[in-house]
Structures are given as structure tokens and as C-alpha cells.
Amino acid sequence: MNRKLVCLTLDMEPDYGDPDRRIRLLDNQEYFDRYTGIIQKYNAKVTMFTVTSLFEGYGKKFELLSQTIPLEFSAHSHSHDPNNAASRDEIEKSINSFQRYTGHAPIGYRAPFGQIDKTGLQHLLNFGFRYDASIYTSFRPGKFGYSNMTKPNIPFRITQEDKQLIEFPFTSLSGIRIVFGLSYIKLLGWKLFSALWNIFGIPDIVLALSHPHDFYFHELEKFHSLSAEKIALSRNAKHAFTYFERMVRTLTMKGYEFVFVSEAYDYVQNMGGLREIPLTNWN
Secondary structure (H helix, E strand, C coil): CCCCEEEEEEEECCCCCCCCCCCHHHHCHHHHHHHHHHHHHCCCCEEEEECHHHHHHHHHHHHHHHHHCCEEEEECCCCCCHHHCCCHHHHHHHHHHHHHHHCCCCCEECCHHHCCCHHHHHHHHHCCCCEECCCECCEECCCCCEECCCCCCCCEEEEECCEEEEECCECECCCCCCECEHHHHHHHCHHHHHHHHHHHCCCCEEEEEECHHHHCHHHCHHHCCCCHHHHHHHCCHHHHHHHHHHHHHHHHHCCCEECCHHHHHHHHHCCCCCCEEEHHHCC
């Protein structure tokens, strides 16, 4: 019988739009306690895709977080610039900063805004990364949009000659391809999202998405002009912690086991029938 695995992923980056580049999830004790309390209550684990330039200013708070909950670090670029999401220079800087802080090189990467392309994947292969977690298996219009409706909604292998990389896509609801993440739960509301979840389901291996700003975007509204994005991110912002706990509790009730992405990687490596996509065919 296949295991049902879920990786709670937290994209650790400055609060969206804040000119001071604060991270209120770490700076605000109430928010810190509420988040870590939920993780502890359900014996969950968190893989934190970290903007590596933050190690210098937030290193001590990252250490405190890792002492409070089961936490694994992974790389989320160096500067979180969507125009330079997976260049050779950006990836190399993230490796160097990650290694200085943790003592070892990262095995995984997540590009900002899902902005990974064939060249970026080539860099990851060349630098010896074991997995990428950048692909939204959904559709989003706009400057930093994406259209990956035909990409697998489960882990798959990207190959180039003797090199390979496991892609862990952002999980979407099966069939309907709505991203399985806190921002989308807030946008739709818990009742509608949970109803769609029950109807369409999710795969047995899940990467669930959240950002620090998802938990308190109502505090960041002043930094954003009126736009569709602001309206979407503001939806149900004050219910974010409640929705997050409901998501975690429901995953537990549905029999999912909380694991780090590195543990999911080890599991997937031994699975048969994993789809392979040659890098030359990437589009």
C-alpha cells in the first residue's frame, strides 16, 4: 500500500510589499506562537524554502524556529527577484549563503513566483541539486504568470543524459487544478475549498504551500494599491490561522503522514513508474 505523504512548505521571504522587508511571522510573538503551536499540536513538519539573503539578518530567529518545531531548510533563491529567479549567479549565491549558515549545500530549490525555465533547470542539474519544487501545476495570467495544466500533478523526473532531478510540483486539487495552498483557501473560503477538496481529491504525495504574509495580509494592505491581486490576498486574511489549522487537521484525518521534502524525495526515489521528462522536451 502506498504511503500518503504531505510536506508543509513555508516560503520564507520578506512580507510582500513591505519596504522594510520585515517578516512578521518571526517578529511578532503572537504570530510565532500561533504558527508553531499548530505545527506542534499535529506533530507536523515544515520544509522552509528560504530566501538565502535573509540568513544574515534573520539567522537567529530561524534558529529559534528550528528549535521550536521540526524544521528543514531548503533554498528559495538568494534575492527573491522574479526577474532573476533561477540564473546561474542567483543559484550560486543561494548555495554559498545556504552552506555558510547550515554547513552543507542545499539539495532542493524553489524559484520565486514559480519562475523556472529550461535554463534554470539546467543550472540546477549542473550544480547537483536533487530536487526542484518550483512548478505550479495550474494557470495564472499576468507578468509572472504560468500555464502548466499539462504538467504532472505528482512528482516526476527531469532527465538529461546521466543527470536527473526530481520535480515536486505545487500540488493542486486533482482534476480542477486549484493550488493546494493557504492563499487559495483564503480566496475561496474554507467551506468552498473543502467541498472542492472532497469532490476532486488530492494525490498521495502533497506539497502544501504557505507564505508568512498569508497569515496577516490585512496588516500589509497599506503597502499595496487597489488591484485584483490585493483583493485576492486580502480575502479572509483574519481567518488565516484558523484555515491553516483546519487544513492541517483535515490532512491528519485523511491519513496523511507529515514529512520533510527530503524524506519525500527519498521515498519517491524508490517508487516505480515515475514519469520522466527529458530536459530537451521541456517547454
